[in-house]
Amino acid sequence: MEIGPCPSIAEGAGNVVIGRFETRNANDLVVVTLDDGISITGTRIHPVWSLDQLDWVELGELKDDEVLQGIDGLVAVWKIEFLTASQPVYNLEILGEHVYRVGKCGVLSHNTDPFTCTYILKPKAPKGGPGVFADDAARIIGESAKSRGLNPGSGVLNMARKLDIKAIDRIVTDLNLHKAQRRLLHDEITKQGFTLEEILEIAKEIIRLYPNK
Amino acid sequence: MSTVTSDIGIELRSRLIGLECWYANAGGKHVGSTFSLALGKKVARDIPLANTAHPEEYRKYEGEANIVVWCTWRLDGRDAPLSSSDDTDDGIQTGLQNLIGSHIVDMIVERPCWDLKLLFSPYQRLQLFCDHVPGEPSFDGNWELHFKEESYYFGPGKTIEIESR
Numbered sequence: 001m002e003i004g005p006c007p008s009i010a011e012g013a014g015n016v017v018i019g020r021f022e023t024r025n026a027n028d029l030v031v032v033t034l035d036d037g038i039s040i041t042g043t044r045i046h047p048v049w050s051l052d053q054l055d056w057v058e059l060g061e062l063k064d065d066e067v068l069q070g071i072d073g074l075v076a077v078w079k080i081e082f083l084t085a086s087q088p089v090y091n092l093e094i095l096g097e098h099v100y101r102v103g104k105c106g107v108l109s110h111n112t113d114p115f116t117c118t119y120i121l122k123p124k125a126p127k128g129g130p131g132v133f134a135d136d137a138a139r140i141i142g143e144s145a146k147s148r149g150l151n152p153g154s155g156v157l158n159m160a161r162k163l164d165i166k167a168i169d170r171i172v173t174d175l176n177l178h179k180a181q182r183r184l185l186h187d188e189i190t191k192q193g194f195t196l197e198e199i200l201e202i203a204k205e206i207i208r209l210y211p212n213k
Numbered sequence: 214m215s216t217v218t219s220d221i222g223i224e225l226r227s228r229l230i231g232l233e234c235w236y237a238n239a240g241g242k243h244v245g246s247t248f249s250l251a252l253g254k255k256v257a258r259d260i261p262l263a264n265t266a267h268p269e270e271y272r273k274y275e276g277e278a279n280i281v282v283w284c285t286w287r288l289d290g291r292d293a294p295l296s297s298s299d300d301t302d303d304g305i306q307t308g309l310q311n312l313i314g315s316h317i318v319d320m321i322v323e324r325p326c327w328d329l330k331l332l333f334s335p336y337q338r339l340q341l342f343c344d345h346v347p348g349e350p351s352f353d354g355n356w357e358l359h360f361k362e363e364s365y366y367f368g369p370g371k372t373i374e375i376e377s378r
């Protein structure tokens with residue numbers, strides 16, 4: 001093996017790509033078609049960020065209508081097909097957070113090696129990029145349903161609300177809020193239009209003001 | 214609604230009957246269909262709430278008893294439902310306003326998961342369906358009841374925690 005000089009690194013936003021991997025005849029592939037018509041083909045075990053589960057989820061484990069994090073908002077899974085034929089697949093290794101965007105809509109994806117993967121690296125929901133807003137989630141899920149001739153109905157709102165309460169639960173869990181502090185958080189965010197980032201700061205302030213609660 | 218199916222239910226029933234609902238707290242971004250009710254006498258908070266969307270009274274005082282609801286629910290009037298966790302944000306806020314000025318006249322807590330039914334006068338029935346169960350619940354709890362001296366946390370599932378405040 002020969003070690004050459006470090007290539008020049010372009011200036012600008014974003015993290016540096018430190019590896020590109022090609023698997024020439026990958027098996028166990030899955031094609032995930034999103035509600036914008038774009039398809040992502042990858043190995044079943046390749047993780048993408050699910051806003052329904054607030055966790056990294058393998059492509060092969062995604063469900064119909066599951067909401068993923070796109071670069072400009074939310075995208076919903078339309079259908080999933082499992083391939084029997086093999087074909088080449090590619091992966092990237094990114095310096096730092098080891099995440100990158102896939103496809104035209106920029107689905108948040110992870111480059112973790114599945115054999116050493118612990119899936120512990122999670123994007124902080126309130127930080128960076130669009131948050132999980134019930135209104136947005138309802139719109140995406142609703143449009144996805146309509147595109148298939150379905151009546152989105154009130155179930156759309158319920159799913160979006162489940163996302164909301166799960167996002168709050170995530171903040172409560174991450175900051176280890178006591179139950180009494182959790183109640184105060186509810187009082188401090190109701191009847192408002194706070195972003196998740198603002199709610200995170202309010203939660204920190206509650207911990208500061210009510211340390212013994 | 215005269216059946217109380219647990220010792221805790223009997224104790225809480227005796228403490229809640231007769232209390233008047235004076236504030237219903239619901240709505241807002243990321244709050245979903247969760248809400249809370251302030252009941253009974255007004256008890257001064259140690260630190261007023263910072264949230265200016267609430268009236269000053271609620272910022273300075275909480276109820277003698279306070280219910281916080283994280284799970285699925287429905288509020289019925291005598292002839293029709295008034296609102297539910299499936300309602301729009303406006304519908305939820307409007308529906309819950311019907312409880313203001315009403316008094317609790319009966320209560321049922323049902324095992325194993327602490328489903329709650331509260332009967333109010335003038336007639337309204339609030340039902341909580343404890344749908345958060347152990348595993349990976351949307352939220353780590355179904356409903357809570359806070360008094361000055363202690364708090365009761367119901368769920369997920371059949372769990373119950375009682376904490377001194």
